[in-house]
Amino acid sequence: MATLTPTGSQVHDLLAQRRLPWWNTAAVAAISVAIAGLFALTTPISGTAGTAVTALLTFMVVQTAVSTAVEGRRYAVDRLATTLLVGALVAALIPLVSILLTVLLRGLHALDPSFLTSTMRNVSPRKPGGGIVHALIGTIEQVAIAAAIGIPLGILAAIYLVEFGNRSRLARTVSFFVDVMTGIPSIVAGLFVYTALVLTVGLERSGFVGGVALSILMIPVVVRSTEEMLRLVPRDLREASYALSVPKYLTVLRVVLPAASTGIITGSMLAVARVTGETAPLLLTTFLTQSINANPFSGPQASLPTFVWDQIGSGTTASVDRAWAGALTLIVLVMILNIGARGIARLSRVK
C-alpha cells in the first residue's frame, strides 16, 4: 500500500500530527444525542430505537467532518471505522443481553422450589404448578447416552487423524468430512437416526434413540477439539517416548493423551453442552410424556428442550410461564457445563 511508504511531509505529519483532543468523542456524542433529541421532538422519527439510530448516524457524520477538517482524511476514516466497529459490538450485545435478562427475569418469576421437584403429571396445561423432574431425568440420560457413544468415537477418530493418519488420502478425506459433519442440521441427524433405528431396525421412539441422534451432533465437535489439542502436544514428547522404546499405542495413551487431557475434557464438555439444548432431533426420535420414565430404552421420555417446546405450544399464561422457567433451567445447565469446561481449561494452565 502506498500509504505505508511515508513521504517526507507525511513523516512530518506523523511526528507533529494535529490530533483531536481526548474529549472530542464525548463532545461529538453529546452533540449527536442533542440533535437526535431535536429530531425526536420535531419529526416523526421518534421512539428509543429511532432516536438511537439518528444519534449514531449524526455521530458518524459530525465526527468524520470534524476529523477530516482537523486531522485529515486518513484519520477521519480511521475514526469512522472505529465507530462502526463499536456500533457492531453494541448491535450484537443488545439482543444478547435482552435474551439473557428476559430468560432470567421471566424464568425466576415462574420458578419456585416445587418446579424442580415435581413433574407435569396431573397438571392441567391451563393451571400453574407442575415441574421438570421428569424432563431433567430424561435429559441427563439422553445426553449421557450421546456422550457414551460420541466422545470415545470422536477421540479415537482424532487420534487417527493426528497420530496415524500421516496426511494420507484417507486421513484428509476423514478430516474433510468431519468439517462437513459439523454443519449437519440437527433435524437431519434426527431424521437419519429415525430412519435407521425406528424404520429399519424397528426400535420404538425412546430416550435411547434420541441419545443416538444427539451423539451424531457431538462427534465432529469432539474430533475437532481433540485434534487441536493433540496437535499442541510437542513432537519432542513423542520422540522422547519412542527413544525409550515405548511402543506407539502406549505413547499415545500414556504420554500424548494425558498431556492433552484437560483440553480434551474441555472440548468434550463443550460438546455435551451443545447437545443438551438440542430440541429438533428429540422431537422426531422421542415421545413426550408428563410423567417420570427413568428407562431410556422403552416408552415415552421427556427432556428439558422438548418440555419447553410443549409448554410454548400450549400457549396459556401458565404454560408459557413454565416454558420460561424451563428455559432458565436449561440455560443454567448449559452455562454450568460451559463455564465448568473453561474452568478446567484455566486450572490446568495454572499448573
Added chain:
Amino acid sequence: MRITTPTRALGIALALGLSLALSACGGSSGTTAKSDINCTTGAIKASGSTAQKNAMADWINAYQSACPDATIDYQAIGSSAGITDFKNNQTAFAGSDSALKPEDAPGADARCKTGKAINIPMVGGAITLAFNVSGVDSLTLTPAVIAGIFNGSITKWDDTKIKALNSGVSLPSASISAFHRSDGSGTTDNFTKYLAATAPAQWTYGNAKEWKAPGGLGAKGNDGVAAAIKSTDNAIGYIELSFAQDAALKVASVDNGAGAVEPTSQNAAAAITKATRAGTGNDLKLNLDYTIKEANTYPIVLVTYEITCQKGLPSKDLALTKSFLTYTASDAAQNGLTDSGYVPITGDLLTDVRSAVASLA
C-alpha cells in the same frame, strides 16, 4: 383467566406432587375414593384429537388423583395420527374429531381381532371464529361472509358485506389475516363441512382435514392458531371454544338464518342434541345438521369420539379403559366440560353413550 389464586394453585400442585410421590413409593393407602370413579390399576396409552386435549387433561387429572395406581397418557397428536396409533396397536383408544372413515374401519376392526371398533361420542365442541381487531368487541358473521373471508374474496375488515351485518361497529380499513390449521385436523374437517353445507356458492373446496383453499396463514394446532390470532393484529381464525376462552380471544356470533347466535356451550349443545344417528348398535356415529335454522342454536359444532374396541381389547387395557370411559361419561365429568369451554353430551345420546361403554368387553 379462570385461574384460582396462586397460593391455592400452588397448594394443589404440591398436593398432586405429594400424591405422585406416594404412588411412586407404591403406597395405595392415600387413595381417596370418589363415588363416580370405580378405580382400577394399570397404565394405558391413548392418542389423537387435539380438540379434546384440555378435556382429557382435566379428566385424566381427576381420574389419576382418585386412582393413584392408574396412569393414562393421552398424547394430543391429531386425530389421523391417533387413529393410526390405534390401528397399529399402540393405544387403547383413539380420540378423534370425526367418526372412523369407511377406509379406516377395516384396519381398526382388524386391530380389535374378535370385535369391532366403535365410535363413542364423548366431548362436544363449538368451533368459534376468534378474532383480534382493536376497537371491535363484537362481530356477527353469516356463512357466506365466513366463506368469503377464508376463500380470500373478502380481504378488508371494512368490506361492505361485513359492515352490512355489523352496523354500529367501527371496522378498521385493515387487511384480514385469516388463520387456518397448518396440520391435518378434524376441526378443519368440520369447519369446511359446515362451509360446504351452508355456503356452497362461496366455498368450493369441499371438506377435508387438510386446508385446501389457497392463501391465508397457517398455524399448528388449536393452541397454535389461538396464539397466532392473539399475536397478530387484524387476525381471525377458527378454533375450539375452549381455546378461545383460554387465550381470552373475542369470538364472533354466527347468524344461522334465525338470528345471530353466540358460541356458548348451551347453544352448541342444542345443535348436538339434534344430530341424527348414523351408526348401528353401540356404534354411535352421528350426522350433524349444519344448516339448522333455529334460535339459540350454534351451528358450527363438532363431536369428538373415543374410538375403541367393543370387544377385543387386550385384557391388560380393558379394565382401565372401561373404568376411565365410565368416568368420562358420568354426570360429574360431563358437567365439568362446560366450565372448560366444551359442550357436554346430554339427553338420550348420553344414555346411549353409557350403555356403549358398559358393553365394552
Added chain:
Amino acid sequence: MPSSLIERPVDGPSATPPAVTTTRRADRNFAGLARGSGIAVLIIMAAIGAFLLWKALPALQANTAPFLTTSQWFPDDPAPRFGIAALAFGTLLSSLIALAVAVPIGVGVALYTAHYASRRIAPVLGYIVDLLAAVPSIIFGLWGLQVLMPNSKGLWRWLDQHLGFVPLLRNDLDSYTRSVALAGTVLAIMVLPTVSAISREVFMQVPKGHLEAALALGATRWEAMRTAVFPFSRPGVVSAAMLGLGRALGETIAVALILSATFAINWQLTEPGGNTFAANIALKWNEAGSVGLGALIASGLVLYIITFAVNMAARVVVERRREFSGAN
C-alpha cells in the same frame, strides 16, 4: 514422521521377540481402532444420505406432483401432492436475511475483539460471544416469539410505510408478525456468535509482526487492518460466513416457533407466512401418515444435500484461498 520412528525400538537389538509381537499386535489393534473410528465418520455421512433416500423413495414415487416445483403439501391425500418449492424459497430467503445482518456485525465484533479492545476487555468479550453461541435454539425461539415479535412490529411498519416502494418491504396485510423477515432476524442473532467466534480466531492468528510493522510505518489502526489483517484472514471470514449460512439453513426450532407456516412463495418479507425445510419437518412430523413421513424425509434429504454442499464449498474456499494467499 512418527511412523518411521516407531519401527526403531521394534527393530532394535535390545527388543526381545515375544514382547515385540505383543507390542506389534497391540499397536496394530490400536491403530485399527483409531482408523475404524475415522472411517466411521465417513460411514455415518454416507449412511445419512443413503437411509434418507431409501425411506423417501416410496413417497416420491407416490407423489403425483413435481417434487421440486410444487408449493403444496398434501402427501396423505389419496393422490399425494407435495413439493418443496415454497420450502426452498423460505429456507434460502430467511438464511440470506440472517447472513446479510449477521456477517457485517459479527465480523465487526470479531475485529473489535481481536485488535481494538484492550487486553483486559478482549477476553471478556470473546467469552461472552462464546457463551452465547451455547444458548439453545429453543431459547432463541421463545425470545423471538415473546420479546422480539411484539417489539419489532414498529420497525416493520416503519419499513413498510417509508420504504414500501421496495417490493420486499411492502406489507399488504397490515400485520407485522410471524414473518420471514422476523425469522431471518432471529436467525441472524443465532448465527452471529458462530460468525464472530470463527472470524475472531482468524483475526487473532494474523502474524503480530505484520501488524506491528504496519503500525510502525505510520499506518492508522484501520489502515493496519486493511493491509496486514484483511488479506491474511479473508478466506477464514468467508468460511465463517458459510458456516453461519449452514447453521441458518438447518435451524429448526426457532423458525418453527416464529413463522406462520404457509405453502406460498411470498416476496413480501414482512408479512406473516413462509416456511422452511426444517420447520416443516418438525411441525408436520407427529401428524404425518406413511406417505407424509416419506415426504418429510425427502425434504430432509434435500436439506442435507444443500447444507452438505454449503459446508463443502466453505471448506474448498478456505483451501483455495490459503494457497492463493500463501503465494503472496
